[in-house]
Amino acid sequence: MTRPSHVRPRAARTVSTSAVASADRPTAPKLQSHGRVFNFSAGPACLPAAVLEQAQADLLNWQGSGMSVMEMSHRGKEFIAITDKAEADLRSLLSIPDNYKVLFLQGGASTQFAAIPLNLAEEGDKADYVVTGAWSKKAIGEGKRFLLANAAATGDNKSIPDPSTWNLTEGAKYVHYCANETIGGVEFKAPPSVGDAPLVVDMSSNFCARPVDVSKYGVIYAGAQKNIGPAGVTIVIVREDLLGRARASTPAMLDWSVAAKDGSMYNTPPCWSIYMCGLVFAHVLANGGLEAVEANNEKKAKLVYDAVEASNGFYASPVAREARSLTNVPFTIPSSPDLEKAFIAEAAQAGMVQLKGHRSVGGMRASIYNFMPLEGVQTLADFMREFAARHA
Ligand SMILES: *Cc1c(COP(=O)(O)O)cnc(C)c1O
Numbered sequence: 001m002t003r004p005s006h007v008r009p010r011a012a013r014t015v016s017t018s019a020v021a022s023a024d025r026p027t028a029p030k031l032q033s034h035g036r037v038f039n040f041s042a043g044p045a046c047l048p049a050a051v052l053e054q055a056q057a058d059l060l061n062w063q064g065s066g067m068s069v070m071e072m073s074h075r076g077k078e079f080i081a082i083t084d085k086a087e088a089d090l091r092s093l094l095s096i097p098d099n100y101k102v103l104f105l106q107g108g109a110s111t112q113f114a115a116i117p118l119n120l121a122e123e124g125d126k127a128d129y130v131v132t133g134a135w136s137k138k139a140i141g142e143g144k145r146f147l148l149a150n151a152a153a154t155g156d157n158k159s160i161p162d163p164s165t166w167n168l169t170e171g172a173k174y175v176h177y178c179a180n181e182t183i184g185g186v187e188f189k190a191p192p193s194v195g196d197a198p199l200v201v202d203m204s205s206n207f208c209a210r211p212v213d214v215s216k217y218g219v220i221y222a223g224a225q226k227n228i229g230p231a232g233v234t235i236v237i238v239r240e241d242l243l244g245r246a247r248a249s250t251p252a253m254l255d256w257s258v259a260a261k262d263g264s265m266y267n268t269p270p271c272w273s274i275y276m277c278g279l280v281f282a283h284v285l286a287n288g289g290l291e292a293v294e295a296n297n298e299k300k301a302k303l304v305y306d307a308v309e310a311s312n313g314f315y316a317s318p319v320a321r322e323a324r325s326l327t328n329v330p331f332t333i334p335s336s337p338d339l340e341k342a343f344i345a346e347a348a349q350a351g352m353v354q355l356k357g358h359r360s361v362g363g364m365r366a367s368i369y370n371f372m373p374l375e376g377v378q379t380l381a382d383f384m385r386e387f388a389a390r391h392a
């Protein structure tokens with residue numbers, strides 16, 4: 001790798017004395033097993049190496065079936081067993097009550113932006129949306145195509161508007177919010193109280209990042225590719241009494257009751273993605289469940305936010321303290337956009353990739369989802385301190 005010209009002479013730096021580091025390469029990439037980098041991507045995101053190894057071992061011949069999961073009939077007993085176990089494990093992870101259905105759908109969370117109004121309301125009905133960032137803005141935008149979608153509150157992308165100011169509609173068919181705004185890094189720490197209307201939540205970027213009380217929600221939905229698996233499958237957890245209300249024009253593929261009736265097999269489901277999520281759920285269960293995931297996520301988030309706070313203003317977090325996300329941490333170097341570019345480039349050289357902030361926000365963003373190891377975040381926090389010391 002060639003070193004960019006902005007990097008200072010090596011002698012000026014403290015150099016690790018460990019056997020692998022050499023004075024010549026103070027930022028020699030810190031790699032994990034299989035030469036894997038620390039991947040801070042906002043999604044698709046990193047998965048546990050143990051899960052990828054299991055998938056590799058199963059690839060050509062899944063458990064003596066003589067074929068890979070990609071080649072099986074989705075209606076065969078092997079794949080039904082894979083789906084049933086994935087669902088059972090997710091149910092125990094989240095303690096999902098019996099009166100909720102778990103659906104494995106396609107089309108990403110973005111498809112649910114349309115499926116939600118179609119399943120829960122008629123054309124002239126009203127629904128409330130709490131808009132706290134880019135994803136809830138997309139959700140209300142799509143909602144407006146199908147019903148009267150009211151922006152009950154609109155945030156500043158840095159905080160959550162005070163619930164006492166929300167303009168909730170009498171008779172709203174549901175209240176939608178985004179539990180964690182992936183781009184802005186704004187997160188609800190608890191479900192808001194909204195009265196009788198069913199609460200519909202986009203949990204795409206903090207799904208299974210901590211235990212939640214499913215009974216507080218009418219509908220929970222999440223694309224898999226941030227916290228629980230590869231892209232291609234979207235989880236919808238829906239309370240049973242909300243099924244069977246889809247308007248007549250709802251395409252069968254978007255109708256939750258059709259998916260619920262057919263065990264998510266109205267058509268060919270995303271078999272491989274479901275299988276991978278199943279491996280992840282089993283892995284999490286075997287490693288302490290969501291309490292352990294939460295404890296680890298909190299440690300990781302603290303490392304990054306502490307590095308920002310302790311930098312004497314070298315780094316800044318745009319997000320109000322009480323709304324700071326556990327899983328997506330945007331930060332900037334207010335003194336210089338050039339230093340931000342240098343930070344991202346040097347971090348990549350050191351084995352920490354995908355730290356560039358979303359184009360709409362700029363700066364950096366560390367997505368530290370469930371399977372970013374603590375060691376990766378420690379490496380980032382150390383690098384942040386070292387970089388600040390060199391450039392402050
Ligand atoms: C990534 C993301 C989406 C979009 O998910 P797709 O699966 O790509 O459609 C929606 N909402 C949130 C909060 C996200 O993080």
